[in-house]
Amino acid sequence: MRIALLSAALFAALATPAAAQSDDAYAPARAIVADIGKIVTPNGVQETFEVTLGGARQVVNVRGSDRNNPILIFVHGGPGAVEMPFAWAFQRPWEDVFTVVQYDQRGAGRSYPLNDPATLAPTMTVERYRDDAIELIELLKKRYAKRKVVLMGHSWGSIVGLSVAVKRPDLLHAYVGVGQGIDFREGEKAGMAWTRAKALAAGNKEAVAAIDALAPYPSGAFTIAKADGWRKYAIPYGSLIYNKPDLKYYFQTPRLSPEYSEADRQAWGKGSEFSVTTLWPRLADVSFMKVKKMDVPLVFLLGRHDYTVPSPVAAQWFAQIKAPSKKLVWLEHSAHMPMVEEPGHFFAALLDAVLPLTKEKK
Numbered sequence: 001m002r003i004a005l006l007s008a009a010l011f012a013a014l015a016t017p018a019a020a021q022s023d024d025a026y027a028p029a030r031a032i033v034a035d036i037g038k039i040v041t042p043n044g045v046q047e048t049f050e051v052t053l054g055g056a057r058q059v060v061n062v063r064g065s066d067r068n069n070p071i072l073i074f075v076h077g078g079p080g081a082v083e084m085p086f087a088w089a090f091q092r093p094w095e096d097v098f099t100v101v102q103y104d105q106r107g108a109g110r111s112y113p114l115n116d117p118a119t120l121a122p123t124m125t126v127e128r129y130r131d132d133a134i135e136l137i138e139l140l141k142k143r144y145a146k147r148k149v150v151l152m153g154h155s156w157g158s159i160v161g162l163s164v165a166v167k168r169p170d171l172l173h174a175y176v177g178v179g180q181g182i183d184f185r186e187g188e189k190a191g192m193a194w195t196r197a198k199a200l201a202a203g204n205k206e207a208v209a210a211i212d213a214l215a216p217y218p219s220g221a222f223t224i225a226k227a228d229g230w231r232k233y234a235i236p237y238g239s240l241i242y243n244k245p246d247l248k249y250y251f252q253t254p255r256l257s258p259e260y261s262e263a264d265r266q267a268w269g270k271g272s273e274f275s276v277t278t279l280w281p282r283l284a285d286v287s288f289m290k291v292k293k294m295d296v297p298l299v300f301l302l303g304r305h306d307y308t309v310p311s312p313v314a315a316q317w318f319a320q321i322k323a324p325s326k327k328l329v330w331l332e333h334s335a336h337m338p339m340v341e342e343p344g345h346f347f348a349a350l351l352d353a354v355l356p357l358t359k360e361k362k
Helices: 008-014 023-037 092-096 109-114 117-123 126-144 156-167 184-202 205-212 224-237 250-256 262-283 311-320 343-358
Strands: 045-053 056-064 071-075 099-104 149-154 172-178 298-303 326-331
Touching: 023 250, 045 126, 056 109, 056 126, 071 126, 071 156, 092 099, 092 343, 099 109, 099 126, 109 262, 117 262, 126 149, 126 156, 149 156, 149 343, 156 172, 172 343, 184 205, 184 224, 184 311, 205 224, 224 262, 250 262, 298 311, 298 343, 311 326, 326 343
Parallel strands: 071 099, 071 149, 149 172, 172 298, 298 326
Antiparallel strands: 045 056, 056 099
16 A cells, blocks of 8 residues: 555656656755765664565665664555655654664565566565565564564555564564554545545545446455546545645655665666556455454554545554554544654654563563
8 A cells, every 4th residue: 555556657657757857966965865864873773785585685774873772674565665765754763762674575666676577476465575574574683683673564564564463473572553454445445435525525526426436346356446546536635645635746755865776766666566566456355354362562653634544444443452552643634654744743652652662571
């Protein structure tokens, strides 16, 4: 889920020369961002490397001011919507208290050109992404001498992350869900209903008719074209970023990222289109509705106005789940991207609700 669902084609469009200036035009600004963000503390860590997870080569980025801090792994959305090139805009404060890990999943971003798409496509299942994440956790635990980590899943990544928490709670201090998906069909149904109501109130007959024409979706065939068919109307109403229908500048954020070259951004577009087209039909019946108990502390950070992956569905599930501890934090002025929309409140929630969970009892 996440931005890839507003349109896989948008990623490809943004990556083409016609969509923006050449890479050289952004080089001075990128150098400034790189210098400001450089980790200079004696015990800090700032590295990018390749690993092989489940037979697929994937790119990992690790940043933090003190490698003794707990590890927080961010599982990006999409499918295929990498967070690494956006992270410079919101992640830096996290790095003072966590060692933060971003990785481009199989078929996504900088990992996309490292593997043959035809070979990769049959492996792209929730189970395989879950097990990739488990392998990564094990690898990072050894590399940085940690017993456990915090796993944060965003949007599509929240499906992967929650799946890890169900299967291997022993690996985690906590699981943090952001833009949390619980049931794909229920989420699509709620998002479509909200968008239709907004369009009806605005007198947007075209949008109402277009959404009605998608029926019987989300029943029946599950295609990305159907998912995009209602989201293109939802986003101008603030389903993705609250009160901000024009996302042009948001999508330019990666052009200032020190982690992403122009070639990497082209891979980002191609990988997004490949990932979401390949995976979406396989996700129709993915659901956590039958999960009633978790064996790991849970924290959900939900945007009050999120109807890209509707937060009411996640909140309803959270209310009935049993866990060693659980806390739901509402970001009142956010939709699907609360770490970008309310970075201060989001970081405060990490300090208040997540960081204490990493202090293991003796």
